Amino acid sequence: MDGKAAPKAAGEGTTTRTRLDRGRGALGPALELVHTGRAPTRAVLTAELGVTRATAGAVAAELEALGLIRVDAHPGAAAGSQGRPSHRLEVAEDGPVALAAQVHADGWRAALVGLGGRIVATAPGCETVDADPAKVLGSVVDAGGELLRETGRRCVGAGLAVPSAVAEPAGLALNPLHLAWPAGAPVREIFADQVRAAGIQGPAFAANDVNLAALAEHRHGAGRGSRDLLCVATGHRGVGGALVLDGRLHTGSSGLALEVGHLTVNPEGRPCHCGSRGCLDVEADPRAFLDAAGRDPGPEISLLHQANDLIRTQYADPGVRAATEALIDRLGLGLAGLVNILNPDRIILGGMHRHLLDADPDRLRAVVADRSLWGRETGVAPILACTLDHNSLVGAAELAWQPVLDDPLGALA
Numbered sequence: 465m466d467g468k469a470a471p472k473a474a475g476e477g478t479t480t481r482t483r484l485d486r487g488r489g490a491l492g493p494a495l496e497l498v499h500t501g502r503a504p505t506r507a508v509l510t511a512e513l514g515v516t517r518a519t520a521g522a523v524a525a526e527l528e529a530l531g532l533i534r535v536d537a538h539p540g541a542a543a544g545s546q547g548r549p550s551h552r553l554e555v556a557e558d559g560p561v562a563l564a565a566q567v568h569a570d571g572w573r574a575a576l577v578g579l580g581g582r583i584v585a586t587a588p589g590c591e592t593v594d595a596d597p598a599k600v601l602g603s604v605v606d607a608g609g610e611l612l613r614e615t616g617r618r619c620v621g622a623g624l625a626v627p628s629a630v631a632e633p634a635g636l637a638l639n640p641l642h643l644a645w646p647a648g649a650p651v652r653e654i655f656a657d658q659v660r661a662a663g664i665q666g667p668a669f670a671a672n673d674v675n676l677a678a679l680a681e682h683r684h685g686a687g688r689g690s691r692d693l694l695c696v697a698t699g700h701r702g703v704g705g706a707l708v709l710d711g712r713l714h715t716g717s718s719g720l721a722l723e724v725g726h727l728t729v730n731p732e733g734r735p736c737h738c739g740s741r742g743c744l745d746v747e748a749d750p751r752a753f754l755d756a757a758g759r760d761p762g763p764e765i766s767l768l769h770q771a772n773d774l775i776r777t778q779y780a781d782p783g784v785r786a787a788t789e790a791l792i793d794r795l796g797l798g799l800a801g802l803v804n805i806l807n808p809d810r811i812i813l814g815g816m817h818r819h820l821l822d823a824d825p826d827r828l829r830a831v832v833a834d835r836s837l838w839g840r841e842t843g844v845a846p847i848l849a850c851t852l853d854h855n856s857l858v859g860a861a862e863l864a865w866q867p868v869l870d871d872p873l874g875a876l877a
Contacts, residue, residue, distance in 0.1 A: 490515060491872045494523045498533050498553050499579050499869065500683045506535070507550035524553060530876055531559045531618075532579060532868075555579035560876075561615070562864035563608040563622040563664060564857045565655075566673060567593060567600060569642035569700040570766040574607040575854070576617060577861030581684035583854065585611045595644040597637075598654050605658040612664065620875065621666030621864030624655045625673040625856040627699060632719035635670050641737050642701040669863035674704030675713060675722075676859025677814055677850065682708045683862065685852040690810040694802060696724055696795070697814030697850070698749045700768045703798075707806060727801055729794040744798045748791050750816050756787035768816060775819040788823050795820060796831025803836040803844055811847045818849035 490513050497503035497512050510520040527533045536552040561576040561584050571591040576584040587607035594600050601624070612619055628637040628651075635652025637645060645651075656668035678695035681687040687695070693708040705724030707714040715721050725745030726738050733742025734752075746752060750771035754761050757774060761767055778784045795817060803811075813821050821828055829847055833839030852858055868875040 488523075488526075488873070490519070490523050491526060492870050494520075495527055495532060495579075495872055496869045498527070498555060499581075499865070500688070501580070503553055505539075505550035505552055509553060521551075524551070527872065528556075530872055531556055532872060532876075533559075555582070558617075560618040560620045560868075561612075562620050562666075562861040563605075563612070563659070564625075564861040564864070565601075565604040565608060565622070566625040566854075566856050566860060567604065567643065568627050568673070569593070570768070572600060572604050573854075573857060574604050574611065575857050575861075576608070576611050576615060576619075577858055577865075579865065581680060581852070581858045581861070583857070584617070585615055587611055593643055597640075597643075597645050597649045597651055598658070601651070601655050601658050605655070605662050605664070609662045609664060619665050620868050622655070622659045622664060622668045623676070623860035623863035624651065624668070624670040625676045625860040626651055626670060627673050627702065627704070629720050629723060630671050632715070637670075638720070639737075666864060667867060669860075671715075671719075671860070671863060672704065672706070673699065673856040673859075674814070675706040675715060676862065677852075677855040678706035678708055678812075678859070679713050679862050680852055680855040680859035681812055681814075681850050682711075682713075684858065685855060686812045686848045686850050687810060690808075692806070692808045692810075694799075694806055694808035694811045694845075695814065695850070696799065696802070696811070696817060698768075698816045699814075699856075700766050701751065702745045702749050703817075705802070707808070724798065724802060727798045729797045744794065748794045748798070748817070753787055753791050753816065756790050757781075757784050758787075771816050772819050775816070775823050779823055788820060789827065792820050792824055792828050793831055796828050797835055799828075799832045799847075800835030800839070803832060803839070808845050810845050812850050813847065814850040814855065821847065821849050 503509040503512055506520055510517050524535050528535050534554050534556050539549045539552040561578050564577045565574045571589050573589040574587040578584050626637055628640040631638050637649045637651045652670040655670050659668040674697050682693050687693040695706045703725040705722040707722050726743045728742050729744050730742035730747050733747050735741050736743035736746045750767035753771045774784050832844050836844055
């Protein structure tokens, strides 16, 4: 050996490039598989993409070069396994992040979220929401910008979750009832302007908070693996719903689908903001629960936290138990109607509703089965609790990550 590098075989230099060019269209699908945890190894990635092992290797190497994933070429073999273990794939812990923001009736929160739905950093939440959306969103973006400066992370974009239907394509918050914002506020435009003014890179998006919770749970939480997923949740006020059909968030023709809060579940019930009476929105949210339990809501803690604490810690109290049962019956009636129309393969419940499910899962499932068209004969879809603590925030980040998942090279160029 004279120390000189051996000459490359004819075509060797172009072979690797050809493999990468052939697999470039697979970069986005490959990244999504790693992002959602469905391709933990290169062998699984090869099978899922339907490409050769060499092409999958070139794709993984390109994603690693972009700083998006890490490839472990020397993983330890599992006990009792035979043969060489496949390269392990995981999202890069020090990779880019998305700025995620959530505004609700009792405050707002900002965070940085990496691939895999992992929250990297959060800003101290604010417990007041100004009636001027520009003022609120300016504060949210300022908090997110400070997080970016502190962490030194590259930002791919920003996403905002709001407790309102958001009309497409203009991004208007049509009914921010619990925020005192004007109906039709152009929240996406305001948010995007604030993001640009702060010098934050990447596009900005805004969407309904429950839609985003469903998206996050479908990719990273209790909805993973389902095809047709129904999500119903109550946050600090009101009730929202979302639907993932065939793996994609269903928002209707103009972003306004699944306003499940306005299903009537108690015809003689309390007046609703929509002009009707007895809607799920006012019959199965934290205020309705506290009223049913005979508790006067205190101003020091959010209604959601007060309701959740009562269900978790004082369920033995007859008044709390009766209120829980009443809301379970109302929620079950609404879910049964949705099951009849949508026929989902999984139902997930968020906010206070997941605590109702934990308190008496048999009662809720029995109400849904009894009231749904096919429930008695074939049973209803599994009803599960959401598992992500901040799913609307994670979902807001998913909006910002989507262009990268669609085209990693183009988005990060």
